[in-house]
Amino acid sequence: MPTVQIKDEARIGSEARYKYEPSAYLQKLYHSGTPDLGWMNQHGEWGVHARPGNLGLRLKDIEIGTYGVVPEKGGDHLSMAPRGAALPSDLPSLGFTVNQKAECWADNVMELYEEAVARQWSSARDIPWHELKPLPDDLERAMCQLCTFLTEVEFIAADAPTRWMSRINQDFLEVKLFLATQAMDEARHTEVFRKRALANGGGLGVASPPSEWSLKKIFDSPNFSAQTARLHLLGEGFVLTMFRQGEFLAPTRVDQEIFRRCMQDESRHVGYGTVHLREQLKSRPELAAEIHNELDDAEKILLQLFGVPEQVEPMAILMGGGLDHFDKGMELQGQLWRRIVNEYLQRCDSAGLDRRPRCLLPTDFNKFFEG
Amino acid sequence: MAAFPDPQWFAALGRLMEAEGELFRRLGYAEVRFVIKVIGENDDPVAPLVGLEFDGYRLARAVQLDDTAAFDPDFVICGRRPVWDRMLAEIARGGRPELRHTLSSLALVGDELWLESTDQLREDKFFRFNQTLQEFFNLSARLSR
Numbered sequence: 001m002p003t004v005q006i007k008d009e010a011r012i013g014s015e016a017r018y019k020y021e022p023s024a025y026l027q028k029l030y031h032s033g034t035p036d037l038g039w040m041n042q043h044g045e046w047g048v049h050a051r052p053g054n055l056g057l058r059l060k061d062i063e064i065g066t067y068g069v070v071p072e073k074g075g076d077h078l079s080m081a082p083r084g085a086a087l088p089s090d091l092p093s094l095g096f097t098v099n100q101k102a103e104c105w106a107d108n109v110m111e112l113y114e115e116a117v118a119r120q121w122s123s124a125r126d127i128p129w130h131e132l133k134p135l136p137d138d139l140e141r142a143m144c145q146l147c148t149f150l151t152e153v154e155f156i157a158a159d160a161p162t163r164w165m166s167r168i169n170q171d172f173l174e175v176k177l178f179l180a181t182q183a184m185d186e187a188r189h190t191e192v193f194r195k196r197a198l199a200n201g202g203g204l205g206v207a208s209p210p211s212e213w214s215l216k217k218i219f220d221s222p223n224f225s226a227q228t229a230r231l232h233l234l235g236e237g238f239v240l241t242m243f244r245q246g247e248f249l250a251p252t253r254v255d256q257e258i259f260r261r262c263m264q265d266e267s268r269h270v271g272y273g274t275v276h277l278r279e280q281l282k283s284r285p286e287l288a289a290e291i292h293n294e295l296d297d298a299e300k301i302l303l304q305l306f307g308v309p310e311q312v313e314p315m316a317i318l319m320g321g322g323l324d325h326f327d328k329g330m331e332l333q334g335q336l337w338r339r340i341v342n343e344y345l346q347r348c349d350s351a352g353l354d355r356r357p358r359c360l361l362p363t364d365f366n367k368f369f370e371g
Numbered sequence: 372m373a374a375f376p377d378p379q380w381f382a383a384l385g386r387l388m389e390a391e392g393e394l395f396r397r398l399g400y401a402e403v404r405f406v407i408k409v410i411g412e413n414d415d416p417v418a419p420l421v422g423l424e425f426d427g428y429r430l431a432r433a434v435q436l437d438d439t440a441a442f443d444p445d446f447v448i449c450g451r452r453p454v455w456d457r458m459l460a461e462i463a464r465g466g467r468p469e470l471r472h473t474l475s476s477l478a479l480v481g482d483e484l485w486l487e488s489t490d491q492l493r494e495d496k497f498f499r500f501n502q503t504l505q506e507f508f509n510l511s512a513r514l515s516r
C-alpha cells in the first residue's frame with residue numbers, strides 16, 4: 001500500500017497536552033504479535049441466519065431467537081449496548097427514564113419504521129414546483145398563513161417525541177428507530193411548508209401566540225405516554241385530517257402533492273399512537289383514567305387552537321375557494337369537523353378506550369353558539 | 372378488453388404497475404388489502420365486488436368476491452357508478468383526476484365516494500399508501516379503451 005503523504009507531519013503532536021500510553025494489551029500485541037481473541041468467546045446467541053422476505057431483510061425478519069425477545073423491562077445497565085450482545089459489567093449508564101416496554105412499545109413499530117424508510121420522499125425532487133402558478137391574493141395569503149401555522153405545528157411534532165427518544169431504554173431500539181423516522185418526516189414537513197410559503201409570491205404570515213401556548217402543552221407533557229396520547233393520537237390525528245383537507249382544498253397541483261405526501265407520513269405517526277395506547281391499556285387497564293385526563297387536556301388544547309382568526313379563516317377561505325365564499329368555506333369546515341371527531345373517537349375505540357361519554361369535542365360546532 | 376371494475380381490468384393495471392417499476396419503487400412499498408364497491412342509484416352494488424391486494428411493488432391479487440368478510444380487507448372503497456366513471460374519464464384525458472376528484476379528496480367529503488372499515492387503524496392504511504393507490508388508478512390512462 002502506498003504511504004499517505006500528510007502535510008507537516010513533523011509538527012503533529014509537537015504541542016500536545018497529554019502523552020498517550022498504549023494499553024497493556026497493545027504493548028503485548030506489538031511485542032508478541034499474538035492476538036488475544038478473547039472477544040470471540042463472548043457473544044449473544046450464535047449461528048443465526050436471518051432470511052430476507054419478498055421486500056428484503058426487514059426488522060421483522062431479524063426478530064428471531066433470543067434477538068426477537070423484547071423484554072418487559074429494559075436492561076438495568078442503561079447503556080448503549082445493543083439488545084442481545086454479551087454485557088460486561090462496567091458499561092456506562094445513559095440514565096434512561098423510560099425503561100418499561102409498556103411505556104413506549106407498539107407492536108406495529110417495526111412495520112411502521114420500515115414503511116417510513118421505504119416511503120421517504122424529497123420535497124426538492126418529488127413536488128412539481130415548476131407547475132406553481134400565481135393565485136388570487138386572498139388564496140395565496142390564506143395558503144401562506146396555513147403554511148406558517150403548520151410550520152409551528154411541525155416544529156413541536158419533531159421536538160416533542162425526540163425529547164423523549166434519548167430517554168428510552170436502548171432495549172426498545174425499534175421504538176427509537178421509529179421516532180427517528182418521525183423526526184425526519186416532521187423535518188420534511190417543516191421545510192416543505194416553508195418552501196411553499198416562499199415559492200409563489202407570498203411569504204410567511206404571522207406566528208400565533210394562542211396556538212403556540214397550546215402546542216407548548218404537548219411539549220411539556222409529564223411523561224412519554226402522556227405525550228403520545230396528546231400528540232400521536234389526538235394532535236396528529238387532527239393534523240392528518242388537516243392534510244387530507246389540504247389535499248382537497250389545494251388550489252394547485254403543487255399544494256395537492258405536498259399535502260398528499262404529508263398525509264401518508266402523518267398516518268404512520270397516528271398508527272403508532274393508536275397501537276401504543278391499545279397495548280398500554282391491555283397491560284394496565286387502570287391507566288385508562290390517566291389517559292382520559294390527558295385527553296381532556298388535549299381536546300381543550302385543540303379547541304383553543306381553533307379559537308383564533310389566523311387559524312379559522314385561512315382554512316375557510318381555502319375551503320370555500322376565496323374570501324367571497326367565506327360562508328361556504330365555514331359550512332364545509334363544519335362538515336369536516338364531524339369527520340375529525342368521528343375518526344378520533346374511532347381511533348380511541350380501536351385503542352380500546354371508550355372516550356365517547358367523556359369527549360369535550362362537539363360533534364356539531366354550531367352547538368356552541370346556540371342559545 | 373375487460374372494463375372497470377372487472378378483476379381483469381385491475382390485473383391489466385397490475386401488469387402496467389410492474390412495467391413501471393421505478394415509479395412505484397420510489398413511492399415505497401405498499402402492503403394493503405381492500406375492496407372496490409361500485410354503487411348504483413338505490414345504494415345497491417351494481418357490479419360484483421373486487422378484492423385487491425398489494426404486497427410490495429405489485430398487485431398480488433385481483434379477485435371477484437362473494438364474501439367481503441372472508442377477504443378480510445383493511446377497508447372498502449365505495450363509490451357511485453358516475454363518480455368512478457368521471458374519475459376514470461378524467462384520468463384518461465389528463466393522466467390524473469382533476470383537483471378535488473382524487474381518491475383522497477372524494478373520500479374526505481364522503482358523499483360520492485367513501486370508506487368502510489371495522490377498524491380505524493386499518494382504514495388509515497388508505498392514507499398511509501394513498502399515493503400508491505392514486506398512481507395505480509392513474510395508470511388506467513394507458514389502457515386502450
Ligand SMILES: [Fe+2]
Pocket residue numbers: 154157185186189266
Ligand atoms: Fe408532520
Ligand SMILES: [Fe+2]
Pocket residue numbers: 157186236265266269
Ligand atoms: Fe406527525
